[in-house]
Amino acid sequence: MDILKIGKYLLIPFAVLISFVPVLDPFNAFSNLRNNSFDIFQNISPRKSLASDSVIILDINEDSINAIGQWPWPRSTLAELVDKTRLSAVLGFDVVFAENDRTGSKELKKLYKKNELLLSALDKVPNNDDIFADSIRNHGTVVLGAIPSNKEINKSFNLKFGLIEQGDNPRNFLPSYKGIQTNLLSLDNAAKGIGSMSIGTNDSIIRKLPLFENANDSLVPSLPLEILRVAIGATTFQIKSSNASGENAFGEKTGINHVKLGSLIIPTNQDGSVWIHYLNQPIKTIPIIDILDAKYSEEFFDGKILIVGTSAPGLFDLRSTPLENNIPGVSIIANLTDQILSGQFLKRPDWIFGLEIVTGLVLSLLITFSIQFSGPIGGLILFLFGNCLSFAGSFYVFNNLNYLIDPISPFLICLIAYLVVTFFNFFFTELERSKVRNAFSQYMSPVMVEKLAKSSESLKLGGERKEMTFLFSDIRGFTSISEKYKEDPEALTDLINNLLTVLSNEILNNEGTIDKYMGDCIMAFWNAPADDPNHRVKAIDAAFAMSEALEKLNKDLNRSDEDLLSVGIGINTGECIVGNMGSNKRFDYTVLGDSVNLASRLEGQSGNYGMQIILGKESIKNLDKHSYRIFELDMIAVKGKIEPVSIFTVFKNFNNQDANYNFSSEHTEFLKNYRSQNWAKAKEHIEKYRFSIPEFTLYYSLFLERIDDLSNQKLPEDWSGVFIAKTK
Secondary structure, three states: OOHHHHHHHHHHHHHHHHOOHHHHOHHHHHHHHHHHHHHHHHHHOOEOOOOOOOEEEEEEOHHHHHHHOOOOOOHHHHHHHHHHOOOOOEEEEOOOOOOOOOOOHHHHHHHOOOOHHHHHHHOOOOOHHHHHHHHHHHHOOEEEEEEEEOOOOOOOOOOOOEEEEEOOOHHHOOOEEOEEEOOOHHHHHHOOEEEEOOOOOOOOEOOEEEOEEEEOOEEEEEHHHHHHHHHHOOOEEEEEEOOOOOOOOOOOOOOEEEEEEOOEEEEOOOOOEEEOOOEOOOOOEEEHHHHHOOOOOHHHHOOOEEEEEEOOHHHOOEEEOOOOOOEEHHHHHHHHHHHHHHOOOOEOOHHHHHHHHHHHHHHHHHHHHHHHHHHHHHHHHHHHHHHHHHHHHHHHHHHHHOEOOOOHHHHHHHHHHHHHHHHHHHHHHHHHHHHHHHHHOOOOOHHHHHHHHHOHHHOOOEEEEEEEEEEEEEEOOHHHHHHHOOOOHHHHHHHHHHHHHHHHHHHHHOOOEEEEEEOOEEEEEEOOOOOOOOHHHHHHHHHHHHHHHHHHHHHHOOOOHHHOOOEEEEEEEEEEEEEEEEOOOOEEEEEEOHHHHHHHHHHHHHHHHOOOEEEEHHHHOOOOOOOOEEEEEEEEEOOOOOOOEEEEEEEOOOOOOOOHHHHHHHHHHHHHHHHOOOHHHHHHHHHHHOOOOHHHHHHHHHHHHHHHHHOOOOOOOOOOOOEEOOOO
């Protein structure tokens, strides 16, 4: 099978393999882009709360700090806050009280232990931590915060709930810590619940929170989950993991599936985390100073879920979400609490990732086939249509069904497939074109082959009028050469092929187009199919290069002086018709015109005049006289034409002698004398230079014979010196 076809077939398995790149997720690129797509969805369609303002944030804001004093506040102040909200369903603290109150009597006794009078007075003052603990106990539904840590702070955790575990051990899937930072023992004992304030292993943008964490093999519920447990009066959590009853994991440990709390069923990711669907408006927030100043009645908080946290920048609890930058961390906890209470969950089950891979696979295969059969444009149309449908479908499912389906992974799969398949399709096409070039360059000009490879428009009948320069070359004495090889035609073929090869190479090196080979003759032209303003110079330079190549070939073949190979070259410039000519079934890119015929006739006269190169008048136009030595040879009416033309020859570094400049002017004078029938002066010039200028020996010998013949004739009065050729 053709290697190019094999290469194209290999693009299909490539499209399949590229579809599984998201599984490897190099440099977390797909994960990051996936998260960004979910962020965009949330910005377009944030959540609307169904909890009817049941969740309220009690804010330790700057106004409260200015009014009450620097944080941390005296625990007696916090006790007052607890007392004023005792009708709430639950009061949660997004704060850890790990140390004694520095303003309490217990700490003051340590500070003033040498002042017996003050110590006696402090004995009668209740300790602030005890006051706070009593308020928490009397409230009955207070939840305190804790912070998991990899420092062994507290290895044990005071469980205040029951726990049912179904399926695989959830500890294998949860974020793990060595210990946990809790509150003063008296406060923990007084609280109804304790929850983790950790945000898990989130990046800089908080998109999900863990519902449980593993602290030294103890399962610690998150603060929002514990707040809700206390709020609804539940006592037990139920964690259902893979391979539990009713869960299809086929023996694989795929992670946690959901957490059940009372009548609330919370779907989770495999690591026990929950995607947060942020609200379209801020959670209701009340500054704590307003509560302490009795701006709200106790009845206002009846049945509400209250969460204490801080928005003060100096307390460094600011986070970023898909919707906002630098919002208080307590707002994230409140958002998740409201979301669970409303039963509004973003879901991303395991099968969705497989759906994304299959979508990318199907689209990439369709795009690959489309590129193969319809080209890059067809593939691009399918790429745009397929991915627009993928994006629209993903958003529709998000907005209406709350499923998180990633449109970015299929898009990137398709993009990679489209770019790579398009590149290799182009690469294979170029290889095919290269095969065409290599094949047809044996028969046509490389420039023409390139033009055909780029556009089929060149493969039509028709032509255009252009000024061009034509070159004909022919081996001199070919008949006698052939006769010497009559017993060995193969050797003659090798000789001619060698000769035509070196001559053709020089034409091509000078950007000429070889039209055809006619036996031992080469026909070439310049200024088509590509325009070339220097077509005259390049044709003449090609002629000189051919002469030099021929000399080298004679040396390489060790040809004797009697057997030296030589060629005659005719060059002419003029207008012609160039293009594809022939029939609808078979045609050739060639030229037609009188200028072409004249170039052929000039080559035929080169041997008669003893010159290797003969040019028409148009071919010497605008030639640099310092680079080329141009000599007019004659006025001739070539065979088949009535109108005479002036013919010339050209040399480079002609004898390299300054005296030759006198020769040039004297040669011009010679032609004037010849055409005015001043035979004596003409013969005088011939005798002077016939043997001293070897390049003109045969030429002057020809004219000497012609003068001897003409001087014995009675010429017409209007004779102008035109020679009428009898042969081609």
